[in-house]
Amino acid sequence: MAGSSPARTAHLLALVVPVALLGGAYTSQYGFGLVPCEMCWWQRYPHFAAIGLGVLANVLPHPRARDAFAWAAAVAILASGLIGAFHAGVEYGWWQGITTCSTTQLGADPLAAILNAPLVRCDVAQWTLFGISLAGYNFLVSTGAALAIFALLTRARKGAA
Template identity: 35%
Template sequence: MKNAARLPLFVLAVSVAALAFALTAEYGFGLKPCVLCLVQRVPFVLAGLAAGLVLALPRLGRWVMPLVVLTFLVNSGIAVYHVGVEQKWWASSCSGSAGQALDVTDLAAMMSKPAEAQCDEPAWQWHGITMAALNVPFSAGLGLMVLAALLRRKDGR
């Protein structure tokens, strides 16, 4: 395998692993994802697709891999926002505590729909650390690792 293929292969493998972890938590352990949890999966899909594209067409790597860096860093920002919603630092439209008045017809309509996970109620936590909180350093670290690898290539190392 050529050195140039290692970085996109790494990104593809990590993206698939992150998505597999999320799907295992959802379907294997019954942890219902909220809207923000689902949004945090999208950058992994995009990064995986971008890495696959670079593996198929290596000449695109120069333009596509910096977008992968941006994708991971944006995902870290989304995770920071999600942690803020979980900690109730700010409200979100998918929070259980939206604070809006409901009449009887609204309440009846809500009761007829299946329960949706609320963004401010983590499906899982360990000593206060949630999956969104774990995603902050994970995505930021991935973005910085890919950036460092790209900068090393430009230096010729």
């Protein structure tokens, strides 16, 4: 199963996609000053999990274990994509999102940190390309990648049967 080309591709996607998407998120944050809102962070958490699962999908010796971790990574990637869809809908005004913003950078003087923290609204896209926000791109890439991983693993399983 895992030795086949579709399974190997699925295992690699399970690792490369979350690494690339988080790399892009951190590049936009630290390289271009796009401060993430709370819902942006929500999209990152499943990708953190997917990286660990993707590593296991690529290094474990047993083929079934590799496949199981690739499936789990795909579920985590899909979860991030679905959160991205929700966030994009909030940005486009299709539905209401969360009503509070928060910061985790309090430091020694919490009041000063709160007063000086950038106000990042979840319902306003900080950046778009072709009318699609970063949350929208996360939805498209993550959902597409998760579906591709599912399809590749299914094809590998059928090929092994």
